[in-house]
Amino acid sequence: MYLPKVGWVKCKGLREDFVGKIKTVTVSHEANLYHAALLIDDGIETVPVCTNTNAIGLDVGVSLVVADSEGGMTKPLDLVHELTRLRVRAQQLSRKKKGSKNRAKAKVKLAKQNLRIANMRKDFLHKLSLQYAENQGIVVVEDLKIKNMTKATKGTVETPAKNASAKRGLNRSITQQSWGLFFELLEYKVKARGGKFVKVDPRHTSQTCNCCGHVSKENRLTQAKFVCTACGHSVNADTNAAKNIRDRGIHGSNASLKIAV
Numbered sequence: 001m002y003l004p005k006v007g008w009v010k011c012k013g014l015r016e017d018f019v020g021k022i023k024t025v026t027v028s029h030e031a032n033l034y035h036a037a038l039l040i041d042d043g044i045e046t047v048p049v050c051t052n053t054n055a056i057g058l059d060v061g062v063s064l065v066v067a068d069s070e071g072g073m074t075k076p077l078d079l080v081h082e083l084t085r086l087r088v089r090a091q092q093l094s095r096k097k098k099g100s101k102n103r104a105k106a107k108v109k110l111a112k113q114n115l116r117i118a119n120m121r122k123d124f125l126h127k128l129s130l131q132y133a134e135n136q137g138i139v140v141v142e143d144l145k146i147k148n149m150t151k152a153t154k155g156t157v158e159t160p161a162k163n164a165s166a167k168r169g170l171n172r173s174i175t176q177q178s179w180g181l182f183f184e185l186l187e188y189k190v191k192a193r194g195g196k197f198v199k200v201d202p203r204h205t206s207q208t209c210n211c212c213g214h215v216s217k218e219n220r221l222t223q224a225k226f227v228c229t230a231c232g233h234s235v236n237a238d239t240n241a242a243k244n245i246r247d248r249g250i251h252g253s254n255a256s257l258k259i260a261v
């Protein structure tokens with residue numbers, strides 16, 4: 001591989017106590033930029049014992065919002081501006097003559113914009129997962145392999161999706177990639193702190209009342225609101241689902257159903 005003569009490169013942000021503990025340096029090339037990944041041995045061999053018994057359930061959806069069982073909501077990253085720029089860069093590339101120098105330049109610009117968006121998304125997910133890993137001893141999420149993440153793009157009677165079929169493909173790839181990565185980051189951050197990371201069966205988590213255990217499609221009158229037809233319990237639909245997820249993680253797969261019996 002060709003490597004430019006860069007001489008000494010100033011390393012921004014490397015913690016002083018890591019100096020001298022670098023095991024390997026991996027250099028990669030992407031979007032005409034060189035990236036160095038440092039593998040550092042921090043000397044810590046055992047995972048600390050976690051005394052935090054706080055449990056939290058997280059509900060993620062097609063809308064890219066994270067709802068937790070404590071009632072917290074994290075809005076998705078606003079990438080509208082960046083995605084518009086990406087489309088412009090792709091259009092510019094398509095207009096350049098094949099084999100020309102300008103085409104090569106436009107190609108790099110498009111790759112850089114793609115990388116920028118990927119980095120913004122990773123940064124967002126790293127911060128969000130760290131926040132939960134630091135404050136909770138047990139983190140429960142849905143097993144996304146079973147969950148059909150694309151269902152909501154079909155729209156409901158109240159909120160019909162515009163161009164549902166066109167949006168579906170894009171939605172599927174973005175949400176699955178993002179949440180897959182989010183859970184990966186969350187798992188290692190939780191486990192590194194001695195905590196527990198649990199994946200549960202996602203079936204009926206959004207249709208089950210967390211108060212009385214009643215399961216019905218009628219409980220979800222709108223996308224956002226949950227109103228139980230059996231006990232009248234009214235709550236934000238995503239918060240209700242997150243609570244069911246948390247309870248399944250603690251008590252087993254039919255926890256919220258057992259209460260109803």
Ligand SMILES: [Zn+2]
Nearest residue numbers: 209212228231
């Ligand atoms: Zn109920």
